[in-house]
Amino acid sequence: MTSINYNFINIIFCFFKTLFIVFIIVFCGAMLSFIERRVLALFQNRYGPNRVGWFGLLQIVADMIKMLFKEDWVPSFSKSFLFILAPIISFISLLLVMSIIPFTDQKFIINLNIGVLFFLIMSALSVYSILFAGWSSNNKYALLGSIRAIAQTLSYEVFLGLSLMGVVAQSHSFNLFDIVYSQKKIWNIFPQFFGFITFFIAGLALCHRHPFDQPESEQELADGYHIEYSGMKFGMFFIGQYISMIVIASMITVLFLGGWYGPYLPKFLWFFFKTFILILFFILLRASLPRPRYDQILYFGWIICLPITLLNLIFTAFLILLY
Amino acid sequence: MNIKSIIFDFFTQIRSIFITFKHMFDMRETRLYPENPIYLSPRYRGRVVLTKDPNGKDRCVACNLCSVVCPVSCISLQKSQDKYGRWFSKFFKINFSRCIFCGLCEEACPTSAIQLIPDFELSDFDRKNLLYKKKYLTISGTGKDHKYNFYDHCGVSIKKKYMYNIPINVKDLLP
Numbered sequence: 001m002t003s004i005n006y007n008f009i010n011i012i013f014c015f016f017k018t019l020f021i022v023f024i025i026v027f028c029g030a031m032l033s034f035i036e037r038r039v040l041a042l043f044q045n046r047y048g049p050n051r052v053g054w055f056g057l058l059q060i061v062a063d064m065i066k067m068l069f070k071e072d073w074v075p076s077f078s079k080s081f082l083f084i085l086a087p088i089i090s091f092i093s094l095l096l097v098m099s100i101i102p103f104t105d106q107k108f109i110i111n112l113n114i115g116v117l118f119f120l121i122m123s124a125l126s127v128y129s130i131l132f133a134g135w136s137s138n139n140k141y142a143l144l145g146s147i148r149a150i151a152q153t154l155s156y157e158v159f160l161g162l163s164l165m166g167v168v169a170q171s172h173s174f175n176l177f178d179i180v181y182s183q184k185k186i187w188n189i190f191p192q193f194f195g196f197i198t199f200f201i202a203g204l205a206l207c208h209r210h211p212f213d214q215p216e217s218e219q220e221l222a223d224g225y226h227i228e229y230s231g232m233k234f235g236m237f238f239i240g241q242y243i244s245m246i247v248i249a250s251m252i253t254v255l256f257l258g259g260w261y262g263p264y265l266p267k268f269l270w271f272f273f274k275t276f277i278l279i280l281f282f283i284l285l286r287a288s289l290p291r292p293r294y295d296q297i298l299y300f301g302w303i304i305c306l307p308i309t310l311l312n313l314i315f316t317a318f319l320i321l322l323y
Numbered sequence: 324m325n326i327k328s329i330i331f332d333f334f335t336q337i338r339s340i341f342i343t344f345k346h347m348f349d350m351r352e353t354r355l356y357p358e359n360p361i362y363l364s365p366r367y368r369g370r371v372v373l374t375k376d377p378n379g380k381d382r383c384v385a386c387n388l389c390s391v392v393c394p395v396s397c398i399s400l401q402k403s404q405d406k407y408g409r410w411f412s413k414f415f416k417i418n419f420s421r422c423i424f425c426g427l428c429e430e431a432c433p434t435s436a437i438q439l440i441p442d443f444e445l446s447d448f449d450r451k452n453l454l455y456k457k458k459y460l461t462i463s464g465t466g467k468d469h470k471y472n473f474y475d476h477c478g479v480s481i482k483k484k485y486m487y488n489i490p491i492n493v494k495d496l497l498p
Contacts, residue, residue: 043343045352288343289336304329 018099018109025098029242034060036242036283043287064235072231075137082136087229087236090129094207094244097122101250102177104260104267115176116168119251120161123206126244127153130208130215130225133237137228145224148294149208149215155301156205156212162309163198166316167255180259187258194312196256198305203252205297207244210286214294249278363441365467368426370442371417373457374435374466381461382436382473385412389428389437397421398428415457419445434473438466 034049034056041048049056074080097119099109112118127149134146168174170191171182179188189196205212216224226237253259253274262270292300354361363369376382385402403413428437447453465471 043346045346045349047351047353047355284340284344288340 021098021109022095025095025243025246026239028246029239030060030064032242032245032279033063033238035279036286039280039283040287043284067232067235070231072233075228077138078228079136079138082132083228084233086129086133086136087226087233087240088129089132090126091236091240091243093122093126093129094240094247097247097251098243100176101247101254102180102259103271105177105180107268108177111175111177113173113175116164116174116179116255120164123160124157126206129237129240133229134215134225137225139228141221141223141227142225145215145217145221145227148217149225151294152205152208152212152214152297155298156202158301159198159305159309160202160206162306162313163195163202164255165313166192166195169313169316169320176254180254180261183258184261187256187261189256192256192312192316194308195316196252198309198312199255200252201305203248204282204285207241207248209241209245209282211289211291212297213291214297217291245279245282246275249275249282252278363443365441367441367443368424368429368439370419370445371422371424371428371437371439371455371460372466373415373461374438374468375461375463376434376472377465377470378472379463381411382434383412383415384410384434384436384473385415386410386433388431388433392427392431394425394427395421395423412457415460417455417460418453419455420450420453435466435468435471438468440466 037059038048038050038056049059052058052062074083100112100115100118102108102111130146130149134142134144134149137143167179167188170188171179173179173182182188201212204210208215214224215221216226221227226234229237250271253271257274257278260267260271262273265273374382383400385400387400387402390396390398390400397418398416399418400415401413402410404410424439426439429439432438445453
């Protein structure tokens with residue numbers, strides 16, 4: 001009886017802990033849309049939204065009110081089931097990756113021993129959201145956007161997994177905890193520098209950030225695959241993109257920047273700090289780099305990044321065999 | 324694409340990222356308008372006003388030149404005479420929902436009555452309120468031309484004694 005009670009309390013505790021973390025992540029994703037606009041404005045000598053609330057902090061509330069009260073329209077010419085499914089996949093697929101990320105050695109949701117593989121699975125699933133959205137919208141711009149997304153996926157999926165294999169080979173484990181523990185002496189960014197570079201590029205392409213935002217290039221495709229979406233469905237795409245940005249930044253923190261390790265400050269703050277710096281760097285990239293064509297991305301992925309990752313992997317394997 | 328150009332391109336990207344990063348510490352170009360009022364030069368073409376001459380009388384002689392020259396026909400007025408035969412406008416309306424602030428009326432005006440001032444805050448919630456009548460167009464001062472008085476230089480003789488009795492210099496070509 002007591003064990004059942006204990007289990008029940010444990011389940012309730014786990015449930016609320018998970019709910020709390022999910023709420024925090026979604027809230028951070030929503031706030032990131034405001035932070036990005038302010039920081040982007042800082043890089044471009046503007047002010048950004050600074051009217052609503054203190055320094056524009058309530059801008060996100062205004063945006064949410066606008067988005068919630070818009071007509072949630074499903075076009076009559078669309079394939080409605082896929083049309084509704086697409087934003088859900090976009091929102092969920094990378095949010096699930098958040099469950100395996102260790103914030104500290106105590107604060108985590110689940111300790112999966114196939115952590116890296118789970119991340120790769122979910123990143124591969126996330127492309128279906130864009131494919132479904134572009135296909136079901138029955139709109140030429142949306143279709144063009146999804147075609148570009150597929151071409152981009154073909155280019156980054158090649159070296160997304162391979163760039164992580166050096167890290168995995170060094171720590172002898174797919175478990176993210178073991179990967180962080182293996183970085184106690186030196187962060188993986190130094191021995192695995194080319195792995196870091198290529199994973200960073202693949203991560204940018206994965207969350208469709210600039211300069212790899214061909215699927216939704218606003219100037220020529222008028223927002224690409226989510227052109228037919230309105231109201232909260234668009235909001236899910238929008239926040240899903242920021243959540244994927246957080247996920248990629250925290251994955252890079254865990255895999256290459258030593259997770260929670262760092263002097264003086266508490267562990268959680270170190271993790272948060274590293275992730276935030278990476279997100280700021282994403283925004284800096286958006287402010288500075290132009291967008292290449294998607295055939296250029298294919299070329300870049302296959303001709304430059306794939307050989308670099310392979311050389312990195314071979315070199316790492318050679319060193320592991322040597323010592 | 325050879326190795327050299329790849330490395331060169333890579334460092335070009337790094338350089339452009341660095342240049343953008345440096346802009347973080349620059350001055351912001353945006354002017355926070357309602358808090359910090361903007362400076363407009365005195366000849367900025369904003370709201371249209373009717374001025375008075377140095378003696379405090381209306382300058383406008385209702386010659387209709389401004390109404391004729393207006394490309395969007397936003398000025399309407401009607402001439403009237405007082406008991407001395409001096410012309411004045413019975414009504415004078417400017418429709419600011421049509422006005423394009425070109426300033427042709429100011430150039431056409433022989434008496435320098437109609438002038439454009441640097442005030443552009445004309446927005447209103449009701450479209451009817453944008454039809455400015457003479458009462459709201461007239462200002463108490465002389466505007467840009469402080470000493471100019473039309474009847475000091477020219478004008479037709481009027482029936483009875485009027486306050487402007489300085490003789491006209493017929494040998495001068497200037498107005």
